[in-house]
Amino acid sequence: MTDHQPGGLPAPLRLLAKPLPLLPIGTVLSLAVQRLAARRPGIFDRIGPYRNCRFRIAPIDLDFDFLLVPDGTRARVDTISRKAKVASDVQIGGPLVDLLGLLDGTLDGDALFFTRTITVSGRTDAVVALRNAIEDAELRPADLLGVSGRFGGLVDRAVLGGIDALRRLTTASAGSSPAEPSPPKSPDPTAGPAPSITPFGSLP
Amino acid sequence: MSLELVCPAGTPSALRAAVEAGAHSVYCGFRDETNARNFPGLNFSPEELTDGIRFAHRHGAKVLVAINTFVRAGSPAAWMRALANAEAANADAVILADIALLDHAKRHHPKLRLHLSVQAAAATPEAIQFYAETFGVKRVVLPRVLSVEEIAALAKDITVETEAFVFGGLCPMAEGRCSLSSYATGKSPNLTGVCSPPEHVSYSDDADGTTAKLARFTIERFAPDEPAGYPTLCKGRFIAEGKTGHWFEDPVSLNAAELIRPLAKAGVTALKIEGRQRGKGYVAEVVAAFRQAIDAIAAGRDDPDTARRLAGLTEGGKQTAGAYKKTWR
Numbered sequence: 001m002t003d004h005q006p007g008g009l010p011a012p013l014r015l016l017a018k019p020l021p022l023l024p025i026g027t028v029l030s031l032a033v034q035r036l037a038a039r040r041p042g043i044f045d046r047i048g049p050y051r052n053c054r055f056r057i058a059p060i061d062l063d064f065d066f067l068l069v070p071d072g073t074r075a076r077v078d079t080i081s082r083k084a085k086v087a088s089d090v091q092i093g094g095p096l097v098d099l100l101g102l103l104d105g106t107l108d109g110d111a112l113f114f115t116r117t118i119t120v121s122g123r124t125d126a127v128v129a130l131r132n133a134i135e136d137a138e139l140r141p142a143d144l145l146g147v148s149g150r151f152g153g154l155v156d157r158a159v160l161g162g163i164d165a166l167r168r169l170t171t172a173s174a175g176s177s178p179a180e181p182s183p184p185k186s187p188d189p190t191a192g193p194a195p196s197i198t199p200f201g202s203l204p
Numbered sequence: 205m206s207l208e209l210v211c212p213a214g215t216p217s218a219l220r221a222a223v224e225a226g227a228h229s230v231y232c233g234f235r236d237e238t239n240a241r242n243f244p245g246l247n248f249s250p251e252e253l254t255d256g257i258r259f260a261h262r263h264g265a266k267v268l269v270a271i272n273t274f275v276r277a278g279s280p281a282a283w284m285r286a287l288a289n290a291e292a293a294n295a296d297a298v299i300l301a302d303i304a305l306l307d308h309a310k311r312h313h314p315k316l317r318l319h320l321s322v323q324a325a326a327a328t329p330e331a332i333q334f335y336a337e338t339f340g341v342k343r344v345v346l347p348r349v350l351s352v353e354e355i356a357a358l359a360k361d362i363t364v365e366t367e368a369f370v371f372g373g374l375c376p377m378a379e380g381r382c383s384l385s386s387y388a389t390g391k392s393p394n395l396t397g398v399c400s401p402p403e404h405v406s407y408s409d410d411a412d413g414t415t416a417k418l419a420r421f422t423i424e425r426f427a428p429d430e431p432a433g434y435p436t437l438c439k440g441r442f443i444a445e446g447k448t449g450h451w452f453e454d455p456v457s458l459n460a461a462e463l464i465r466p467l468a469k470a471g472v473t474a475l476k477i478e479g480r481q482r483g484k485g486y487v488a489e490v491v492a493a494f495r496q497a498i499d500a501i502a503a504g505r506d507d508p509d510t511a512r513r514l515a516g517l518t519e520g521g522k523q524t525a526g527a528y529k530k531t532w533r
Contacts, residue, residue, distance in 0.1 A: 124405045132214065132215060
């Protein structure tokens, strides 16, 4: 096994991320999503009947997963161990920077699917609804943190600048252009079965 | 040369992205079965459409509303309501396919500009003139089965504007007449506005890769690092007479950037980008690339290598000029 997974965080950063599950990330994110739902209920209207689905989001370069139930002001986000057997309706996997790119709309979900950069299994209709809702939300870091004005602008610049730096770091490590999605990941022989892959839409 | 660039928007944010990236026109649909991209979480409410049109008009762009599925027998209310809502929202045109709906629009919404959807599959002067003379259609979206030479010949024999797809997904059959999705799932783009509905798509893994199924049909197997395409029957890979292949159509995107100049010379009015189901990252990139190409060619410069720029956004990592260059004839 190599130190660096293509498109993923370099080994030193993965090491730094290891203690993150010990922090109350889930509580903080849950409150952030609930506050967002109170301010912008339209985002969650777009998710429609899938707001009670359980989305397991697995950044391949972290050691833990997120479990999201996007039920508006009752939304929950939990961090769970990668090995934990928790019931979920949808499983989404991929490099952290690409998943963040989907969140802020800078990357196209279908393009990431075509290149096999992201993986999804479970209820495809729920994934499509969540993807489209996030796409339309135009989420900024300040939205999630519930701050606005000049301070919100500062938060956006700081966080987005950090993500951009992370993206450049990972793409440079993987030897690809920052403008392109991360290359397809190689299967890790020590890992369990790879999650399935599905596109975020289909067309006539 | 003054080509209009017509761009897709599945959400209000994609509409804004398209306008800001340089779209002359944006097409979109309502959040129901009246348009051919009826996917979960996609499309516009009447209020969102009104706001979107206001935004587009402020920036000098037009909005075309696709109401391009065929009316369900005995239940036309949703389609009639969509027409009324489009007019109330101040849409610049509606894109229709159903003859009954065209007739209703002509009678009850005479101020609405009518475009003929690609779903109507009108590819001959006789068919196009029928729609023009009977319903007052002003523009036809050309089926993706014509060569550039055929479009040039067609344009001389018709009295309406033409709109030609230049980028995005391809269909293997005459649009509006494909029953593959309906056969497999009971739902089709023609009637319910959705091809390969996501609730019927499933994937499973084994040591050799991923198997994709649509309802009870296995349609594809991907090796672990093999580029993927959409889970439609037409893009599936099947075994027939001992050979394995994409017997309907390869998973490949249309990219006719190199044909912008010939299409303009052929008399085409507008160039259309497919992809209302795609994200705003796709919309912004493709629209900006084509707008630059159109402007460059209008100024007498060469196409700024649009095909290479957009390679990362294509289905299956491949692109084609499609029927515009019919090398098989």
